Amino acid sequence: MKEIIKINLDNEMDLILAHKRCMKIAEMCGMPSSFQTRFSTAVSEVARCAIAKGKDSLLVLGINIVKVTKKEIVAIIIDAEDLKTCSPEAFNYASKISGQIEYKYFKNQSTTRISQPVLSPGLLSEAKIKGFIDYFKFEPPLSPYDEIRKKNIELIALSEKLTESENKYKQLANTIPVLICVMNERSNVLLVNESLEHYLELPLLIFDRKSLNNFVHPDDIDGLLEGWNRAKKNRIDYIGEARIKNKSNYIWHLVSITPNKTEDGSFNSWLVYFVDINAQKMIVETLKDNTELKAIQRELEGANSKLRFKNKELEQFAYIASHDLQEPLRKIMIMLSRAGEHLSEDEKKKYYFDRITLAAGRLSNLITDVLNYSRIENKEQYFAEVDLNEVISEVLNDLSLVIEEKNAVINVSLMPKVLGLDTQLRQLFYNLINNALKFNAGQPIVKVSFGDVPADDNLVTAVENYEVISIADNGIGMDNKYSDRIFDMFQRLHERDQYGGNGIGLALCRRIIENHNGMINFSSKPGEGTIFWIYLPKKNFKV
Template sequence: MEEIVRINLDNEMDLILAHKRTMKLAELCGLVISAQTRFATAVSEIARCSIANGENSCLVLGIKFLNGGKKEIGAVILDKVNLEESNPEAYAYASRLARDIVKKYSNGVYEISLSLKIPYSGIISPARISSFIEYFKKETSLSPYDEIRKKNIQLIELSEKLSDSEAKYRQLTDTLPLLVFSVAATGAVTLTNKKMKDVLGSGFSHFTQTSIAALFHPDDVAVIGNAWDSVKRRGSGFSGQARVNIKDEYLWHIVSIVPDNNEDVSGYIVSMVNIHAQKLIEETLKDNKALRQAQESLKSTNAELYKKNKELEQFAYIASHDLQEPLRKIRNFTSLAERNLSEEEKEKLYFNKINSSAERMSRLITDVLNYSKLSVDDRSFSAVDLNVVLNEVIGDFEFQIEEKNAAITIAELPFIQGIPIQLSQLFYNLIGNSLKFVEGKPEVVVNYEKVEKNKHLYHKVSVIDNGIGIEEKHLSKIFTIFKRLHHQSEYEGTGIGLALCEKIIENHHGSIEISSIPNQGTTVDVYLPV
């Protein structure tokens, strides 16, 4: 079937669209008004069943090609639910109107097909079918909701194109003979190509003076370190030669650092091209007067390598910039809609769903950056009063506590040696989970005791709640980054919170344990060294 138009079936507005566009397609095909009405009503009855009882429902209208050059209008409704069983009366009524309904089931999806023969179907040429498609693309919107839906479809198409572009970019950078990675203004490594991971491993997470000392030859550390400081201070790029530690062997590379600045991103692109073989030949030729001509040729080759490296730098910059495009487009669209629609229209037209999607994407990026920036520096440790930390966290949740009438009891907690901001993140996530994952009134208790574990003394802080709990089979997975046990529509979040907690505890040389009973509650035990 040649698809003409597709409609997602979510609400009553979509039902109106389904009936209107079925009527219009029948009209464009030359059917009389009685045939248009009969067929559109049959389609609407099935669509109504989908909106009331279906899951992931959509309607596809198109032209079917039959033997002998004949054609018919086709309406296919796709749904995960058996609509015939959910509403037999409506299904039977539609069958009487359309006479012939075909139902198929494949890969977990029911396909319900209705058809209507087109008289004088020879006039429906490929050119006319193309004109039908263009008509529905340019059709005046039925309502502001319909206009928003069209914009959303365009955004989805754009997102898919950007995903394809990103995949091609990654494939290209993974096959190029160079090491390349992007660095945030904080020094955190945000993206690396496959070769970089293969050579340096997943432990390479920050580009700082400390990691520069480990990555480059001792004689080259000062050059690269000064260049890194200069690029950050002045905003100008750097390109030079240095020896890189590749699996305990120092190899010559062209090292380039390029600022990556735009409205959403502030960071740098670092790339390193292996020139070790050329460097060895160059050093040899310096002491061989008989091969000066070859030396000149080598210089030309090196110049070409520099040129190619500059091109790679520019490519890496552009690609990194474009990775932020989906978030920027969603924000621009919601801002435009917010200026042009009234508050009543926003609520009626699911404006909040669009906005929450952008907020969730932003929150996810923030959480990933927070996770990537967690590091250990002994100079960051200081005396921390956990009572102060908990009181500040409780203050942050003041609105949620009041809204849910939550009861929170905190025992007297100790002073410990730790990183204040990380400990605040730790208890923010634990208290936040206790307030979030609960059906009724939250009851949270924070207990403390000093215990001996594996012949060492620990501060044991326990956060106990009366929430929905966790099934035992899931306990081994909850510290996995991005692992969610509930759908986003049930409980919001990014699946990073507990993974972040575990990393903070590891930074403090402690451990974290969780025990839980479904529908009764969860206990999180945090062990911090005395």
């Protein structure tokens, strides 16, 4: 139970306050006036007994959530005396008014529980219940005179409110998208809501074969009449299905016939509900003959299996091709070096030795990058805890010569620990920090931060499940129109003679991030630097 308010029951003023609080909670839960009065009066009767004959009495008012579709207002009166023994008349009267009262006396403490079901549980959200608590916390105190005066006004207007409530329920019955009618024992229709009236487009006066022929499918009439006669004979509910005609089409409906009881328990009428279930019926029928869809699903599963096998083959091919190409290329570069030892500078220029050597070097770098890309695979590896502080420290040590040469300033904040593959994460940060140093026309300033989240980044919906790391630089930047290209293989945004590289580094970064079930994004402007945002799942978050 979610507690709303507590009231100590010491004197008559507390009794007035208890009555007021009960009425207010019932009102805020959408209770009709008659239910408000019944609940509040039942609570007041027991509270009056506690004030007169009890000891250390306490009233707790709250909301009990039995389940999503069932919620109730609850009043619990705790006392050190056996209240029911002290005043059985008060409890009998409270039971008569409420009908939902429970009492127990155990270990010198009595507990009286009075409840009232909420008529519209779906409207009573967690936020609304919290609003109740805030309301009573800040509500100003009321004088006894004002309280009594308000109660007198409510009692005088009770009959008017009951009439108004009846009109509201009638209006509700007319507006809900459920077809409703009321009939008596002789099958005479007493009342039809507007939804049914508009649906049939003709009056429904009697629930018999002749009338049903006008709007019920011929194959469903016998079953519907048999169910009605059986329900009428045995005083039980009937639930069945029938196709109801709407203009020229028959629509499946769930038909419920329920006895309507009076206060003394006798039957005076029957409620008939028609609920549209056509969509559900179509789904059921579709699933019954869904062999073609199942065949397509099996075909897709087979195709996916073949695709995974082909991807594995391609990865193996890329690895073997890159590895086998390195050896002859290494021999070519050695031969070029030895041949060049016996040539003059003019002869080297004549035979394009410098260009051949540079081209061979670029080819070697390209093969190395492709080889690294093909190795980024984590299916047969196990994630372990990786301290990113150690990873970045090692990366900066590897790049120390470049940092010293460019007089770069590197600022790194305290990094988190994540689950991942140490080697791949080192490769990730090496490529991104190296790019920040490379693509810079002046003195590089690189900032590696943890915890900052871009305000306009819609890449991640639940950012609280990720460790967010940014790498910002003051380099040459790039246009955001290239955002769809920079993570692709062999994509270069600058001429080779301006900045080196083969256009594989960022593709490698994206693949590493995907292997770690994370995401990567960037923001940049030409001449204003670039910020890369890395999202790695937290250790306690399973994707």
